[in-house]
Amino acid sequence: MKKFSLLILLCAFFIISCPSKGEAAAVQSKIILDSKEISMPANVQVHVVNENVMIPIRIVVENLKFKVDWDQKSQGVKIQQDAKIISLTVNQQEATVDGKQVVLTAAPQVKNETVLVPIRFVSEQMGISVSWDNLDKTVYLTSSNKESIKDGQAGTVETVLPTTDAPEVTEVDTDPIASNGSGQTTNLLNHVNRLNFVNNQLIISSDGAVTPNISRLTNPDRIVVDLPNTTFADSFGSVQPLDAGLKGILDVSGYPNISEVRYSLFTRDPYQVRVVIALKQANAYQLIPGLDSNMLIIDLNVTEDSTTYVPPVVGSGRKIVVIDPGHGGSDPGTTSITNKHEKDFTLPLSLKVQALLLKEPNIAVVMTRDSDVYPTRPKRVQLANQLKADVFVSIHGNSLLNSPQANGTETYYYQRSSSKDLANVIHKYLVKAIGLRDRGVKNESFQVIRETTMPAVLLEIGFLSNSAEEMILQSDDMQNKAAQAIVDGIKEYVGVK
Structure with a gap:
């Protein structure tokens, strides 16, 4: 993999004097390039901007040999290696790769005098293997083809944002390699983007089709929803509670028969997200179609002995x-x-x-x-x-x-x-x-x-x-x-x- 692949990222690495636009939530983080940790200045961090993981990599410039031109007036960066040219502009979602326009998932931004670029741009436009460990907040960049970046490191969660439309640019499959529990591996790890509990219904939104395993348990009464080959999206924790152990609880106040709805990354080998609807007494449910194959709805508005719809007497009040x-x-x-x-x-x-x-x-x-x-x-x-x-x-x-x-x-x-x-x-x-x-x-x-x-x-x-x-x-x-x-x-x- 040519080092040029990294270059477009590295446009993000120039020191620039201009105010930051958009909200950027900094996370204490590390960047690992080809198994080597890059030394990060104290004021340089990975950021989450509008649910996009943004990487500041001006420091990577020191590790690569290429020509970089910064235009202060236009806020543009041009990266050149041999005949290859890549151009980005701060606060614009459009970039050019060898004269062809591509669209970023988020516009480059400036934070602490460093340009930030969305992580997805790394994998889609640069041909680099990228993963985000949501547990220890680490970005892994690998310039070789399709390696298991973290073999042998247990207790971590690797997720990659879903792809976007990028005309005329070859997409590289950067999904983490997930174990199926039998010594084999499979790609296409699914990611839960969001959970809602609304109108006595649990709504699960993910970036891929998931076939849930649902069971009813007693002592205490609860409905358990297991999502195989699934983990949390790296943006999940920015929209709802997710602690360091990758666990959280939804607000279900106001629902008379629901004690709580809790969720967690239940296992890592194989990956599986578990959602538990804790009940005050036994309750039937039905799995109903969502908007598409990426949405699941578990509806509790049914009678115990049939699937007749029964409107909830009390809602959450929201x-x-x-x-x-x-x-x-x-x-x-x-x-x-x-x-x-x-x-x-x-x-x-x-x-x-x-x-x-x-x-x-x-x-x-x-x-x-x-x-x-x-x-x-x-x-x-x-x-x-x-x-x-x-x-x-x-x-x-x-x-x-x-x-x-x-x-x-x-x-x-x-x-x-x-x-x-x-x-x-x-x-x-x-x-x-x-x-x-x-x-x-x-x-x-x-x-x-x-x-x-x-x-x-x-x-x-x-x-x-x-x-x-x-x-x-x-x-x-x-x-x-x-x-x-x-x-x-x-x-x-x-x-x-």
Whole structure:
């Protein structure tokens, strides 16, 4: 593996004087390059930015021989080795590799005078074997092909973020090698992204299809859900409790028959996540389809002797908010003026909304997708209705390619006065926060807001087909403002301070 493979990462390693944008949570960490630990200055750490593990590797420059040019004015870095050229720009998600454009999962950022680059970019664009040990917060980089990076080291968890669309770039399989318990190994280790307990239903979102093993036990009564060949995503601990032993407990206050819902990495050989629903008395359940093969729903709203649905008498008291990042997977959505996909705009913005809502103790947030998958519109509707959500918000980017001057923010609802009220409130905050042209609140028969049974809106944040507006929409600063505005609108509508 050519050392040049690392170069694009290493653009991240230059000392730069500029303020950091976006929220970055530093973690005490180590970086191991080809089995050798790199000495890290005290102010240089791995960061988690909007659920992306970001690696500061300016210190790696000392270990490689290549030409690096830094342009202070454009905030761009050009890396060159022989005829190979890679270019990155701070706060922009687009990079070029030998003249071909690729999209990063998160824009490079500056922290403590060091540029940060998402870990996924390492594996996808550089052909380097990368793993993240969530237990000891260590990044492992291996420049050789497909090695078991940590053979013989027990008690660790290696996870790799799911892949993203990167046209014309060969993807390298960097999933950790997981034991199946019989001396053999298998790739494709699954990762739990999020757990929710909403409306007496356990919702498990992962980055791959998992077939659960579910059992009912007594003394005490409990439902045990085992997820084989599965561990926690490295971003899991940033969105909900996960201690050093990779254990946590969900908040299930208000459910009369539930004592607690606890989860853990139950075994490491083979990898298995276990979720236990502790009951006050025996309770039936049914496993029902989620939005796609990556979502599992264990529904406790059934009678003991049948599968008849029984609405829970008491809920958690929290308002249920469903956030729907438009499009995804095989449905890219519209195309921007610079040929970017709408789905790659809606997901990062929606994840920012999720992160803010997770801080609200009186709100339970559920995502229709948290990765690049495509739940169909009927399934998005089905999930929201099944959860008896209080609010449904679908997030989109607008486009009129035959009218590139079109601009502004507009919000849609369908007929229901409650939906119109929600639309007016969120729209008010959005227009004020991001400052784009006010195109108004409109009635339109979009399926996800027509067939949902709760107050529902579809937000067209701005026009991706407008070159000036697209630049604004793709910035972390604007997305943070838009996310906060959406959350402020939701909170006002549901009466949460």
